[in-house]
Amino acid sequence: MAQKPVIELEGIRRDFVVGEETVHALRGVSFTIHEGEFVTIMGTSGSGKSTLLNILGCLDTPTSGEYRLDGIPVRTMSKTQRAVLRNRKIGFVFQSYNLLAKTTAVENVELPLMYNSEVGSRERRERAVTALQRVGLGDRLNHKSNQMSGGQMQRVAIARALVNDPAVILADEATGNLDTRTSFEILVLFQQLHAEGRTIIFVTHNPEIAQYSTRTITLSDGKLREDRMNDTILNAADKLATLPVEEE
């Protein structure tokens, strides 16, 4: 692939000291993700995928090994530098949405830009509205988070992850709290974003989701067990069409 690398991991190890013991959560993981890939990271609980996600998201730093995000080495960065890096380069989508309570959709989406002093309040509002329109919530800008369904809340969360035009979108079990139909709606959205050239990393323990991504990385016991390009990529929109429409 001629695309430039967005994520480069070289021999990532992460040890946790728990009491007297040292737990090796990651034991030397290396891979590179290029711009425009839609990667699923799979693994059972305890495989190290949460730890890997935290490192990829610059919330945590590896004990050893090198991690470059969009060419920038992360391991030696300070807490503040990583906060700024997250703000500019990463869009998070969480399983439980993590929207601010009693806050409108547009204000939730504006949040990352609030921490970017280069973006003024007018541009911030415009970009938030654009992002919400992109995820199909252009008509719900001023709905509060508690007035929305799970699928709508997750769309707001995706808009929030898009608003800073990140180098990579990190989704952590982003469909985990949703019913099947809504899950596929969200997957359709991710596939659309991928088609637009977005780099997406989707962490899940659900093997079905992997079929809709371009590449699957499987972890077990803190090591990379499998890393393969998917030959046949299913279309989530087709699958969605086969699902029965829920009755009101």
Next chain:
Amino acid sequence: MNITNLFKIALKAIGANKMRSFLTMLGIIIGVSSVIIMLALGTGSKATIMQEIEGVDPGALNVIPGPSYEDIDGNWLPEYSQTITQADYQSILEKNKYLKAICPMVYTSGQFINGKNNHSGSVQGVNNEFLDINGLSISQGDMFTDPEVKGASKVCILGKTVVDKLFPNEADPIGAVIRINSIPVRVVGVLKSKGRTAFGQDQDDIVLMPYTTVMKRMISQDYFDMIYVAATSKEMASLAKQDLTEILRENHKLREGDIQDFRVNSLEEATSMVDSVMNVLTLLLSCIAGISLLVGGIGIMNIMYVSVTERTREIGLRMSVGARTVDIMSQFLIEAILISVTGGLIGVLIGSGISYLARFVLLNFTEYHILISVEPWTVLLSFAICTITGIFFGWYPAKKAANLDPIDALRYE
């Protein structure tokens, strides 16, 4: 994140828990309003006392009979009241080096009658230097003259209250002859009104007569109840006091170690004593009020800790989308300061309101005319204290929030 956004977030957080925020503010509100009230009362009382002596000669002193209570263990003997004599007055007149006015005084009470109007009150027998020393003036007629003093003339000066009682129909009192303890006395002047003292004493309920007249014709007393004097200046007051003491000790043939049977008080000592007593009192009251501010501050700290815990996930989210430590820290600090300062603002309003209401009630419905006043510096001080309280008590909760690990915070249930 810029300051405006931080304020918006803080306002939103406070608004989201209105009742809780108000209860938290209540501590600060009570604290600040009590500090304001205490300071208003303190500075007001001081101003009132100072106002009362306004016009009194700054170098004023008085000589009063009898030893100080400490010297005699409180065993007051009747003769102690009679130690300031005519001879003493003469000696002071002849020997004083630092005085510009001397006025002996005798005191009695009397029944004043004008036709069918009568009133009882006090009579001060003085000379014509009395007015200057005590900052009084005549509003109608004239002060009695030196010859009238020397001649023990039956003349008097009335205070406004006495005039009102004896001449109810606004009749001109000047030249009228009234009876004081059945002696006919001609009214020659009326004193300018001074109103009531802070403690309700009517300063206009007074009759002045030549001391000679009182001593010879009314009470046949040969000693003075007091001698008012004025030093040439405020600075000379302490020298004058020393001088007076020496003159009188010599007159009374007192030797070293003898109990001194008279006292010399200076206005300056009295005012500086009032001043320091009032300052200590104000400070003490304010400290007690300040304790409630401290309690209020602890309330803020408590609720901020609760708030940080409740909003752990929010903090985690903010961190994950790029909030730096300083952003989180500022957010919670500003929230604490805002609670504290809003409480302070309400406290200032309530405190000032109560102070001015108390002033209004005291002036109009009671005899205690204390000029309670809220000084601007006390308001500024309150705001400064509130800001400091907010920062001080918000610091640790804010620090706790800022030091959260985003991974743990996001996972917090």
